[in-house]
Amino acid sequence: MQSLQIIFFSLLVSVSVSAPINTALAEMKEPLSAQQSDPRVLRWMEGFPPPADKLITQPDSVYFSFPKLRWSVCHLREFLPTEEISRGLKAPLPLTYAPAHEFAELRIAIDGLTFLPIGSSEEMTWEQSLFANYTDGLLILHKGKVVYERYFGCLNEDGKHAAMSMTKSVTGLLAEILVVEGALDENALVSEIIPEIGGSAFANATVREVMDMTTGVAYSEDYADPDADIWKYSKAASPLPKPDGYIGPNGYWEYLQEVEPEGNHGDAFHYKTINSDMLGWIISRVSGKAVTDLASERLWIPMGAEQSAYQTVDGNGVPFAGGGLSAGLRDLGRLGAMMLNGGKVGSEQVFPEQTVRNIRYGGHRDKFAGFPTLPGASYRSQWWVLHNDHGAFAARGVHGQTIYVDPTAEMVLVRFASHPQAKNGYIDPTSLPAFQAVAEYLMSLAD
Amino acid sequence: MQSLQIIFFSLLVSVSVSAPINTALAEMKEPLSAQQSDPRVLRWMEGFPPPADKLITQPDSVYFSFPKLRWSVCHLREFLPTEEISRGLKAPLPLTYAPAHEFAELRIAIDGLTFLPIGSSEEMTWEQSLFANYTDGLLILHKGKVVYERYFGCLNEDGKHAAMSMTKSVTGLLAEILVVEGALDENALVSEIIPEIGGSAFANATVREVMDMTTGVAYSEDYADPDADIWKYSKAASPLPKPDGYIGPNGYWEYLQEVEPEGNHGDAFHYKTINSDMLGWIISRVSGKAVTDLASERLWIPMGAEQSAYQTVDGNGVPFAGGGLSAGLRDLGRLGAMMLNGGKVGSEQVFPEQTVRNIRYGGHRDKFAGFPTLPGASYRSQWWVLHNDHGAFAARGVHGQTIYVDPTAEMVLVRFASHPQAKNGYIDPTSLPAFQAVAEYLMSLAD
Helix, strand or coil, rough: CCCCCCCCHHHCCCCCCCCCCHHHHCCCCCCCCCCCCCCHCCCCCCCCCCHHHCCCCCHHHCCCCCCHHHHCCCCCHHHCEEEECCCCCCCCCCCEEEEHHHHHHHHHHHHHHHEECCCCCCCCHHHHHHHHHCCEEEEEECEEEEEEEECCCCCCCCCCCCCCCCHHHHHHHHHHHHHCCCCCCCCHHHHHHHHHHHCCCCCEEHHHHHHHCCCCCCCHHHHCCCCCCCHHHHHHHCCCCCCCCCCCCCCHHHHHHHCCCCEEEEEECCCHHHHHHHHHHHHHHHHHCCCCHHHHHHCCCCCEEEECEEEEEECCCECCCCCEEECHHHHHHHHHHEEEEEEEECCEEEECCCHHHHHHHCCCCCHHHCCCCCCCCCCCEEEEEECCCCCCCEEEEEEEEEEECCCCCEEEEEEEEEECCCCHHCCCHHHHHHHHHHHHHHCCCCC | CCCCCHHHHHHHHCCCCCCHHHHHHHHCCCCCCCCCCCCCHHHHCCCCCCHHHHHHCCCCCHHCCCHHHHHHHCHHCCCCCEEEEEEEECCCCCCCCCHHHHHHHHHHHHHHHHCCCCCCCCEEHHHHHHHHCCCEEEEEEEEEEEEEECCCCCCCCCCCCCCCCHHHHHHHHHHHHHHHCCCCCCCCCCHCCCCEEEEECCCCEEHEEEEEEEEEECCCCCCCCCCCHHHHHHHHHHHCCCCCCCCCCCEEEEECCCCCECCCCCCCCCCCHHHHHHHHHHHHHHHCCHHHHHHHHHHHCCCCCCEEEEEECCCCCCCCCCCCEEEHHHHHHHHHHHCCCCCCCCCCECCHHHHHHHHCCCCCCCCCCCCCCCCCCCCCCCCCECCCCCCCCEEEEEEEEEEEEEEECCCEEEEEECCCCCCCCHCCHHHHHHHHHHHHHHHHCCC
């Protein structure tokens, strides 16, 4: 029974980090490098059967520990029950690629770009950053064309990778679509939509506070504390039958009914995964559809995805709206391109342009704190808004996952990674300045 | 720990039945009819969350019990870890449909066909048989065109359904391809290919005996017997960590290393699922690929499948080669069409024609017994060969699954079903004569 529960340790790890940035890199205890820990080098799960020391099995304290997680991020469905996010049955809408010679030149040029990591005095090349960040896949679209695409480690073009907390941004996008379309009232109280939320601290929060994570709800993700709420959430969320004598909540939604207050709703941004699952419940209730079906109908099918995606589920079949998504790299490129293009795929308006405007506008910057690598940023509808010169905004997930949209550079960058550190605070220093450098380079190109 | 194991009760149920046919229908204790047990009528899993009495959860003794199984056959991945059988990334190869007016007329004509069920004196219409058989999906191709396609219960065109023991036929087809291509020696002993099979009864069986299930291996699937081997196999195969104190085999392959002899290899056909998993191991060893990857590369991608399929796995990530497949109805239609067309998709030879010839030739009819609804039949490379006037052969799985290929009528018929009875001996009486009737009808049509 302990077996599948512990996955949620990692899946739910917050991206917050309070360690000073300039010590972040130094703190790392020299784990295996990206090249050393490449699952093809370590030969995980090779052979029929693999040798005992190359086998990756339950529980997740094993399969999701570094370096094994470098294999497992591409294979979560082999450990957990899942629901499909269907791409539908039609032909995929092909991505447009830069002409072959141009693509090859761009690869060389981008790999050679240099930037200064945050808190460092030593320059790094873009290509070095790929390894520093334990990149599994990196795709860049510029002005609607793929200009860069590389795969590493466990990933390839027809593989799928854990999106981790980028799942939240899909949930938030779906919610924002429903808000703009008038199907969901952002000013409604949670209790008006879900009366059985009962005495939960969520009851008198507004939908908007849930969307923007400004609720005042008690939920600790301190992994060192055996009484932390994360453990109770993990047990509730396990897809397995509860052990004999278990008296806690069963599933995400029962847990949400028991959340205690902590502070006041609306006062401040607190990055807490339970908001995303609360939001998943809200949009399922108002739409009459599981978040997987909503994501299929509103996003994966109309964007012409080339792969169906999937989402892990709890023991009642409820998808993990806060972290359960796995998807193909190019398909998250398609998602990012829709965000860049105001909800359009080609000439088709897939969802209202206002949806993207609302997200890009951002949340309350004065209520945002605790993310040293994201100064001046905000969180809106489960997206990170950088409020930088380029108006960049992003989906982000632990271990280095990101969809980074730079409207000024007309660039969408998607990265899957399996960094030994969960927290993006450790990964941003070699990432955000690199993204800025490639954006500036792409802007410098003649049309 | 008990939770996920019991799925294997149902998945492994033999299609054998020794009850006299003419009492088979009478024996049924009047379960809910197909219409009454339609999961949309019973409203399983509707609502966010569903009412407690509409929730379908672990363990499989719950979720795979009738009538809940009528929902669960379309949702196995939501209960179990799985591996993808990728369709690749290209556009699907569309099936050709009869022109709309013709399709509509054929539907009426076929639904009205009558036949005499085995052991009955009362005629039944084709359409009545769909409900008698708890059909979830039925597709008929004639001369390369879809002439009939209907969905019921939990299934629709973009859904996937448990294939049950039709999985064996995919495993067997892959093995036969490797035999014909020279990559697998059908006369080799298992121990020559897999030395670590050790003292298992499989060690001195030939590959062909494993393929045709003429091994002499002890394996009982008597569900009434608490000491039956099926329980030990289920425990070994469970994808969950073994319970404390568990000392049995871990996974399909460890189990296979401990199989005891029973009778002599080659003497007789015995329908035992462990042969299929032994075969899965053999083809993975010689090809260096998991059966899921083999099925993807050799079948799903080249046949232009419109959906990726999936296969359940054990705790070591080994796909269940004897029963773990779920797939789309039309994609099994594509598979059946390749079998009818001697391994061709359009003008492309996907696998050698000799593969199909070997399967259609059949196994040892004199060694085949115990299947009263299949008199004179045989089993070859995990396919059922009827040796009837039409040269029909079939993949078959419990609860009514079939791919039925009639070369004389140039007909491929695929049925997914969720009959309350597992054994096809109960379902054949209202199925096989119906298939024959529709074949004869299609043959009577002018070109």
